[in-house]
Amino acid sequence: xxxxxxxxxxxxxxxxxxxxxxxxxxxxxxxxxxxxxxxxxxxxxxxxxxxxxxxxxxxxxxxxxxxxxxxxxxxxxxxxxxxxxxxxxxxxxxxxxxxxxxxxxxxxxxxxxxxxxxxxxxxxxxxxxxxxxxxxxxxxxxxxxxxxxxxxxxxxxxxxxxxxxxxxxxxxxxxxxxxxxxxxxxxxxxxxxxxxxxxxxxxxxxxxxxxxxxxxxxxxxxxxxxxxxx
Amino acid sequence: xxxxxxxxxxxxxxxxxxxxxxxxxxxxxxxxxxxxxxxxxxxxxxxxxxxxxxxxxxxxxxxxxxxxxxxxxxxxxxxxxxxxxxxxxxxxxxxxxxxxxxxxxxxxxxxxxxxxxxxxxxxxxxxxxxxxxxxxxxxxxxxxxxxxxxxxxxxxxxxxxxxxxxxxxxxxxxxxxxxxxxxxxxxxxxxxxxxxxxxxxxxxxxxxxxxxxxxxxxxxxxxxxxxxxx
Numbered sequence: 416x417x418x419x420x421x422x423x424x425x426x427x428x429x430x431x432x433x434x435x436x437x438x439x440x441x442x443x444x445x446x447x448x449x450x451x452x453x454x455x456x457x458x459x460x461x462x463x464x465x466x467x468x469x470x471x472x473x474x475x476x477x478x479x480x481x482x483x484x485x486x487x488x489x490x491x492x493x494x495x496x497x498x499x500x501x502x503x504x505x506x507x508x509x510x511x512x513x514x515x516x517x518x519x520x521x522x523x524x525x526x527x528x529x530x531x532x533x534x535x536x537x538x539x540x541x542x543x544x545x546x547x548x549x550x551x552x553x554x555x556x557x558x559x560x561x562x563x564x565x566x567x568x569x570x571x572x573x574x575x576x577x578x579x580x581x582x583x584x585x586x587x588x589x590x591x592x593x594x595x596x597x598x599x600x601x602x603x604x605x606x607x608x609x610x611x612x613x614x615x616x617x618x619x620x621x622x623x624x625x626x627x628x629x630x631x632x633x634x635x636x637x638x639x640x641x642x643x644x645x
Numbered sequence: 646x647x648x649x650x651x652x653x654x655x656x657x658x659x660x661x662x663x664x665x666x667x668x669x670x671x672x673x674x675x676x677x678x679x680x681x682x683x684x685x686x687x688x689x690x691x692x693x694x695x696x697x698x699x700x701x702x703x704x705x706x707x708x709x710x711x712x713x714x715x716x717x718x719x720x721x722x723x724x725x726x727x728x729x730x731x732x733x734x735x736x737x738x739x740x741x742x743x744x745x746x747x748x749x750x751x752x753x754x755x756x757x758x759x760x761x762x763x764x765x766x767x768x769x770x771x772x773x774x775x776x777x778x779x780x781x782x783x784x785x786x787x788x789x790x791x792x793x794x795x796x797x798x799x800x801x802x803x804x805x806x807x808x809x810x811x812x813x814x815x816x817x818x819x820x821x822x823x824x825x826x827x828x829x830x831x832x833x834x835x836x837x838x839x840x841x842x843x844x845x846x847x848x849x850x851x852x853x854x855x856x857x858x859x860x861x862x863x864x865x866x867x868x869x870x871x872x873x874x875x
Contacts, residue, residue: 514744518864521857521860521861522861524854525851525854525859526851526854526860527854551858555857623756624756624757627755627782628781629755630751630752630867631748631751631863634863634867637860637864637867638867638868638871641868641872642871
């Protein structure tokens, strides 16, 4: 389920199969709302019209823009991922906040990561709030859940080294960057899990000021992905 | 108003004057909750005990940890800021989402920025959600609202060049970094305002992948502050 004008625009631009949409009169008043309604019709998406009040009961946002669409979760498999030789894969290790996961997906897409993997303990990638925060990134780039055994087979089979983000790791500026890379980022409070740590050939950090506990996980991942770009 | 175990811990570590605290039985069950209660008493903070139900009506979070504290907003003035020669000042130009502003404050503190200025149109820095997302950054580092005229006098008087974050700016890797720097970041949807643009000697960007609209403002600010560190 994908909500809001911008998200539904992105959905229509993507290869995902849109099953239907729910719209309310509020859509006509939203910026680009009328144009979006035309595009839904042009794409032959079945549209159900409801009142603003009925829409509010289906919407997850506080100020709904009068449009939400339902699409099929794309069938994606780890062993079918098509990756370049200098692939960047962002690996989410038990990231629990949907807003963080959405921002991580958006960040990974913007900084050229080829895929995002959600490891055990990570919130559902297709949670409505993740979809909203991801701003369309979920619709265009591969993102899929994975277990640790499948992950091991994946990185071993493709020869992708694993690095982990950790406050006590080597400062990223000094770390250079490998050809391909799987970058593991850990839970907001607890950091990398033991399972994740055991798989990391190297730990890297963003050096931060004394007395400050940590960076937000999406900000840290952004700096690391940028620094470690191929 | 500052809510949650971690935020109140940070508040007690800060120089801010804590006026009082509200606690409920839930605090005893929260991680580090009992220790925090002892610290409140040791710091002679007036504590009012209420039921969990009463606490929930005062709390802004969905799963309250049974503690909130009230402190005085520190009196800070632009012309009294004590800045090093290679100062970094993050300037928020009409950033409207409290979560983004909080994460920007946390990011600025972690990456060593010396002050954060909230320009017209930016959400109140002491909004409860900003305080929560800032994770204590607001209590330790100077953050204050400012108008454009006062800002002009401030940067001119101290000889601080202004750079703006803009998708069409020079790629940050090629930009070098000045001695002192005021980095202006713009509204989530609209980007830098005309008022902000008019003050920027240079625009810099984080290069992003084709087809992706933008980075989250806090992620972009994090990458730029890291790249442009003194």
